[in-house]
Amino acid sequence: MFNRNIFFPSLMILFSIIALVLISQFPEPRYQDAPVGADFFPSVIAVLQIIICSVLIIQYKRSDKATKEKPLISSHAIFGFTLLIGYATLITFVGYLLASLIGFTYYLMYHRIKKPSYYIIAWIFVFAIYFLFSEVFIISLPEGLLFY
Amino acid sequence: MKKLLKTAIISAGLIMSASSFAADYPSKNIRLIVPFGAGGGTDAVGRTLANSAKDVLGTSISVMNRTGGAGAVGMSFGAQQRPDGYTLTVVTREIASLPQMGLMQNTADDFKLIRMVNLDPAVILVPADSPFNTVNDLVAEAKKNPGKVKFASTAAPNFYLMALEQAQDIKLNAVPYNGASEAIPSVLGKHTQVTMVTPGEAIAQLRSGQLKALGVMSKERISYIPDVPTLIEQGMDVTTGTWRGIGAPKDTPDEIIEILGNAFDKAMASAQFKDFMAKGAMTIHPLKAQEFTGFVKQDEKTLSKFIK
Amino acid sequence: MMDYLLTGFASAFSMAVFPVLVFGVLGGVILGALPGLTATMGVAILLPFTFGMDATPALVMLIGVYIGGIYGGSIAAILLKTPGTPASAATVLDGHTMAIKGLAAKALSIAAVASFIGGLISTIVLIAVAPILADFALRFNAPEYFALALFGLTIIASVSAASIWKGLLAGTIGLLVAMVGLDPISSVPRFTFGVMDLYSGINIIPVLIGLFAISEALNQLEKMSSNQQDIPPKFDYKLLSFSDFKKILPTSVKSGLIGTSIGSVPGAGADISAFACYNEAKRVAKNPEEFGKGSMHGLAAAESGNNGVTGGSLVPLLTLGVPGDAVSAVLLGALIVQGLTPGPLLFTQNPEIVYGIFSSMIVANIVMLIIGFLGIRFFCRIIEVPKILMIPIIIFLSIIGAYAINNSMFDVGIAIFFGVLGFILNKMDVPSSPILLAIILGPMAETNLRKSLIMYEGSWSFLYDRPIALAFILFAIFSVYSTVKLKKKQRLAAEKAAI
Numbered sequence: 024m025f026n027r028n029i030f031f032p033s034l035m036i037l038f039s040i041i042a043l044v045l046i047s048q049f050p051e052p053r054y055q056d057a058p059v060g061a062d063f064f065p066s067v068i069a070v071l072q073i074i075i076c077s078v079l080i081i082q083y084k085r086s087d088k089a090t091k092e093k094p095l096i097s098s099h100a101i102f103g104f105t106l107l108i109g110y111a112t113l114i115t116f117v118g119y120l121l122a123s124l125i126g127f128t129y130y131l132m133y134h135r136i137k138k139p140s141y142y143i144i145a146w147i148f149v150f151a152i153y154f155l156f157s158e159v160f161i162i163s164l165p166e167g168l169l170f171y
Numbered sequence: 172m173k174k175l176l177k178t179a180i181i182s183a184g185l186i187m188s189a190s191s192f193a194a195d196y197p198s199k200n201i202r203l204i205v206p207f208g209a210g211g212g213t214d215a216v217g218r219t220l221a222n223s224a225k226d227v228l229g230t231s232i233s234v235m236n237r238t239g240g241a242g243a244v245g246m247s248f249g250a251q252q253r254p255d256g257y258t259l260t261v262v263t264r265e266i267a268s269l270p271q272m273g274l275m276q277n278t279a280d281d282f283k284l285i286r287m288v289n290l291d292p293a294v295i296l297v298p299a300d301s302p303f304n305t306v307n308d309l310v311a312e313a314k315k316n317p318g319k320v321k322f323a324s325t326a327a328p329n330f331y332l333m334a335l336e337q338a339q340d341i342k343l344n345a346v347p348y349n350g351a352s353e354a355i356p357s358v359l360g361k362h363t364q365v366t367m368v369t370p371g372e373a374i375a376q377l378r379s380g381q382l383k384a385l386g387v388m389s390k391e392r393i394s395y396i397p398d399v400p401t402l403i404e405q406g407m408d409v410t411t412g413t414w415r416g417i418g419a420p421k422d423t424p425d426e427i428i429e430i431l432g433n434a435f436d437k438a439m440a441s442a443q444f445k446d447f448m449a450k451g452a453m454t455i456h457p458l459k460a461q462e463f464t465g466f467v468k469q470d471e472k473t474l475s476k477f478i479k
Numbered sequence: 480m481m482d483y484l485l486t487g488f489a490s491a492f493s494m495a496v497f498p499v500l501v502f503g504v505l506g507g508v509i510l511g512a513l514p515g516l517t518a519t520m521g522v523a524i525l526l527p528f529t530f531g532m533d534a535t536p537a538l539v540m541l542i543g544v545y546i547g548g549i550y551g552g553s554i555a556a557i558l559l560k561t562p563g564t565p566a567s568a569a570t571v572l573d574g575h576t577m578a579i580k581g582l583a584a585k586a587l588s589i590a591a592v593a594s595f596i597g598g599l600i601s602t603i604v605l606i607a608v609a610p611i612l613a614d615f616a617l618r619f620n621a622p623e624y625f626a627l628a629l630f631g632l633t634i635i636a637s638v639s640a641a642s643i644w645k646g647l648l649a650g651t652i653g654l655l656v657a658m659v660g661l662d663p664i665s666s667v668p669r670f671t672f673g674v675m676d677l678y679s680g681i682n683i684i685p686v687l688i689g690l691f692a693i694s695e696a697l698n699q700l701e702k703m704s705s706n707q708q709d710i711p712p713k714f715d716y717k718l719l720s721f722s723d724f725k726k727i728l729p730t731s732v733k734s735g736l737i738g739t740s741i742g743s744v745p746g747a748g749a750d751i752s753a754f755a756c757y758n759e760a761k762r763v764a765k766n767p768e769e770f771g772k773g774s775m776h777g778l779a780a781a782e783s784g785n786n787g788v789t790g791g792s793l794v795p796l797l798t799l800g801v802p803g804d805a806v807s808a809v810l811l812g813a814l815i816v817q818g819l820t821p822g823p824l825l826f827t828q829n830p831e832i833v834y835g836i837f838s839s840m841i842v843a844n845i846v847m848l849i850i851g852f853l854g855i856r857f858f859c860r861i862i863e864v865p866k867i868l869m870i871p872i873i874i875f876l877s878i879i880g881a882y883a884i885n886n887s888m889f890d891v892g893i894a895i896f897f898g899v900l901g902f903i904l905n906k907m908d909v910p911s912s913p914i915l916l917a918i919i920l921g922p923m924a925e926t927n928l929r930k931s932l933i934m935y936e937g938s939w940s941f942l943y944d945r946p947i948a949l950a951f952i953l954f955a956i957f958s959v960y961s962t963v964k965l966k967k968k969q970r971l972a973a974e975k976a977a978i
Contacts, residue, residue, distance in 0.1 A: 027907065031907055032648075042655060049667050051667075058933070059932050061669060063929075064925040065669065068658070072651040072652070100700070104697075106871075107693065108895060110878060111891050114878070114891070115888055126871070126875070136867065141868060145871070148872060149875070152875070164879065164883075165882055165888065236886065239885075241661075272666070274668075347663070356745055356795065359801075362621070363934070374815075375800030375811075375820050375824075376822060379820065379823050447530070
């Protein structure tokens with residue numbers, strides 16, 4: 024059975040081992056010889072991480088395991104992830120302004136919002152931020168590959 | 172896939188706009204990429220130059236800081252933008268050194284260099300009460316105790332130091348600090364004995380007398396610190412320093428480079444820019460496109476001697 | 480000196496200076512409250528606009544942005560659990576918990592008062608003993624920074640609420656993240672996989688945005704959709720009472736002093752200070768178990784601690800002519816552009832400027848306090864915005880913020896990655912603050928340890944033959960000891976309660 028209290032620390036141990044392998048392949052420095060090299064700190068941390076995760080596993084095995092668990096990822100969280108990634112991808116292509124308008128509208132429609140006032144507030148917000156950044160702070164917001 | 176699409180879009184854009192390019196340039200805002208953080212020396216020079224050039228060009232220039240990898244990220248980013256003259260990049264000496272060290276994919280050849288802006292020599296600095304009074308004192312000590320004189324290095328590897336070390340066949344103990352703002356306090360606090368920075372970076376400590384300059388690594392003395400002798404005067408033929416300039420992606424049409432070059436000439440001659448540089452103790456060195464390109468080629472050769 | 484100060488006050492209230500001061504503080508508060516926009520950025524953007532101004536108003540405006548920006552970060556931290564700057568990450572621990580309990584107005588007023596006290600103390604110390612602090616700052620070098628970072632890392636144990644081991648795991652995750660990029664000493668690429676954007680390491684701001692703002696938005700989204708919404712607390716517009724003020728005063732004063740000392744050391748800033756002050760307040764508290772559950776002392780310590788840095792960070796700038804942090808680096812540029820020489824000469828050559836700065840800082844802190852209080856009702860409205868609108872607003876602001884810090888979509892990716900990571904770690908009861916602390920302090924510890932070894936030619940003797948370094952190492956040991964003792968006491972109490 025999938026048990027996150029065992030699985031997660033084990034995964035972190037696996038990551039630490041991969042890190043240790045990567046550390047062993049660091050190139051030799053060419054310009055600065057130092058008594059403690061580039062590999063020292065990461066190695067110490069990776070080993071520490073393995074120890075900590077082992078303790079976590081042992082601690083869990085010894086505990087009474089009766090804690091009720093919240094589900095790790097729900098469908099709503101998945102919606103959140105897709106919204107984030109979709110929005111970021113959209114920005115790279117069509118720029119901030121369009122992506123935000125599309126993203127915000129899609130989000131409200133997904134939640135079956137009927138009130139027009141919500142849509143209007145959302146759009147005003149998007150334009151207000153655009154104005155604030157480009158005119159007041161003079162920070163250029165992403166323009167998107169298709170238009171610039 | 173993304174890269175392919177990007178190339179496709181860029182080339183389509185090129186074909187569409189190539190004919191109508193230069194005639195109405197500039198017709199929209201220009202971006203100037205600064206490969207170092209907001210608030211640093213390169214950023215200040217970039218912003219001030221942008222401020223002066225915008226009046227000449229009649230269009231606004233927005234500065235965009237793109238930091239990382241000692242300038243590599245920003246300069247590579249700038250080299251890969253559309254060659255339409257609307258994205259310019261502040262190029263620094265790192266464009267000559269980083270590619271040779273394998274730390275940057277793009278080189279100076281990926282740019283059409285427009286103008287060099289400033290060229291500043293390195294100054295050798297020690298605390299005011301240091302026993303060293305000339306560069307010869309320093310070299311003598313380093314010869315007596317190789318690898319013992321503690322040097323506060325502003326970057327690793329430090330090409331200022333390497334120039335001196337190689338010319339005089341000495342070795343100092345280089346402790347790497349993150350820029351002049353860390354190296355100077357280290358020397359002031361006597362944790363290290365000597366450092367090398369540009370005059371602008373240490374002008375406050377030089378004026379107040381907290382630091383003593385042993386020598387300046389330029390061909391001639393610098394107007395901001397007229398009492399400091401050059402290394403050549405002290406019998407060592409070593410010059411080194413750092414420089415900045417403006418570049419555009421390599422396929423930018425020559426007419427646009429011409430327009431921009433003229434604009435930057437005027438900007439560099441403007442009272443505001445000259446005043447800013449003088450107050451910051453930086454030396455304007457306005458090389459034209461061709462000379463600048465030759466200069467960078469020469470510097471690449473010089474640096475290759477240190478990078479084995 | 481008094482004469483100069485009085486003239487300074489007169490000029491701070493003059494028509495040429497006062498409006499730009501208010502503008503600076505207000506702008507700073509807004510910038511600080513938005514995720515991804517920091518005081519440093521605000522100051523750098525405004526710099527070219529100061530070229531045409533006189534010296535005093537120019538510097539006053541920039542300092543106003545700085546002071547306002549550090550305070551502004553805490554508003555979003557308290558109300559939305561999205562710290563605007565790393566300096567307000569410690570504010571989330573207790574400030575947001577208070578807001579959940581319906582005490583948002585009280586939390587905001589405590590934050591404003593504590594920030595004011597911290598800023599004021601810092602300025603007074605700066606005026607009185609700047610040269611002494613400068614001497615202290617100059618004694619800091621690689622070994623001292625290493626010891627300071629080591630001490631800072633022990634705070635991880637005390638901000639790990641549920642389980643120390645999970646907190647430590649968060650710490651090692653943060654440390655490994657901090658190792659990505661070119662090694663700062665020998666330029667060896669580590670864990671970069673040839674990706675150019677990773678050469679400079681992972682930027683702290685997108686990580687902060689991801690871990691706090693995005694993961695919180697995801698969390699809220701899930702709660703809202705699954706009808707497990709928090710019952711909206713009975714909203715209370717009550718501000719802090721006089722007896723509350725008396726209670727938090729000692730903590731705030733002490734944190735202000737700690738913040739000033741940390742700020743005066745170049746390279747150590749408001750983020751470290753806020754956590755260090757929080758740690759110290761928890762150590763001496765009568766009820767340390769309240770920390771993290773809405774303790775006024777915890778909030779006051781973090782807020783006073785981060786604003787305490789404002790005066791301290793000007794010490795190296797005004798006395799040595801070197802910038803203590805990114806903001807003072809811009810101020811250094813502003814001074815030079817004005818034709819002034821930062822450093823000790825400034826006191827003798829242009830005392831009117833120095834004392835003008837000092838008195839304006841006091842006035843700016845007062846303005847910040849007033850804006851803070853006037854704004855409370857307005858800020859609290861943010862809580863009343865329906866969640867369904869607030870969540871996408873936070874997400875969009877986060878993404879723009881992550882982009883704006885370095886104009887890079889890569890940083891947006893980093894923010895999303897850490898948002899999802901933070902969301903999952905949250906479910907596992909692994910706290911986020913240790914990751915942040917580790918990313919701030921990890922490189923500081925590593926670089927300075929290796930630098931020290933180069934300076935000492937391989938000898939480790941710097942660990943005991945430099946008094947300040949030794950003191951911090953002893954602090955670190957003591958900090959671990961007292962946290963372990965506290966946890967033991969709590970466990971015993973819990974067992975007793977169970978029987």
